[in-house]
Amino acid sequence: xxxxxxxxxxxxxxxxxxxxxxxxxxxxxxxxxxxxxxxxxxxxxxxxxxxxxxxxxxxxxxxxxxxxxxxxxxxxxxxxxxxxxxxxxxxxxxxxxxxxxxxxxxxxxxxxxxxxxxxxxxxxxxxxxxxxxxxxxxxxxxxxxxxxxxxxx
Numbered sequence: 123x124x125x126x127x128x129x130x131x132x133x134x135x136x137x138x139x140x141x142x143x144x145x146x147x148x149x150x151x152x153x154x155x156x157x158x159x160x161x162x163x164x165x166x167x168x169x170x171x172x173x174x175x176x177x178x179x180x181x182x183x184x185x186x187x188x189x190x191x192x193x194x195x196x197x198x199x200x201x202x203x204x205x206x207x208x209x210x211x212x213x214x215x216x217x218x219x220x221x222x223x224x225x226x227x228x229x230x231x232x233x234x235x236x237x238x239x240x241x242x243x244x245x246x247x248x249x250x251x252x253x254x255x256x257x258x259x260x261x262x263x264x265x266x267x268x269x270x271x272x273x274x275x
Contacts, residue, residue: 128272136250189221
């Protein structure tokens with residue numbers, strides 16, 4: 123059942139359901155929901171997709187250098203491990219620089235634990251994430267067709 127703590131990503135490879143984790147990262151979950159509800163992520167590509175590691179998107183420029191016009195977020199690191207299906211925020215070397223870019227782990231990436239903010243986990247549709255075109259950037263990047271909070275999806 124979709125609710126306020128569910129994010130539905132419709133990718134060009136299929137539908138992905140993400141359980142949001144406000145218990146871990148309330149500020150980041152609020153930002154993701156806000157951006158999704160504004161349609162910010164619609165049409166945005168996955169600009170960095172590394173097999174065995176992760177798929178990164180959320181940059182409207184598709185370059186890996188962009189973000190939303192909203193202020194950067196304060197880190198909300200937790201002990202939650204970066205395992206397959208975990209959704210976490212991308213950032214620069216500054217721990218408090220997460221904005222709109224995020225990544226979804228393909229496999230265990232526990233070396234990231236405590237350094238990146240975990241905000242959700244894929245509960246359905248990981249096959250659509252697995253099917254994203256690979257590359258840095260991919261020749262023809264996969265994209266988010268729509269991103270909606272479950273109650274509004």
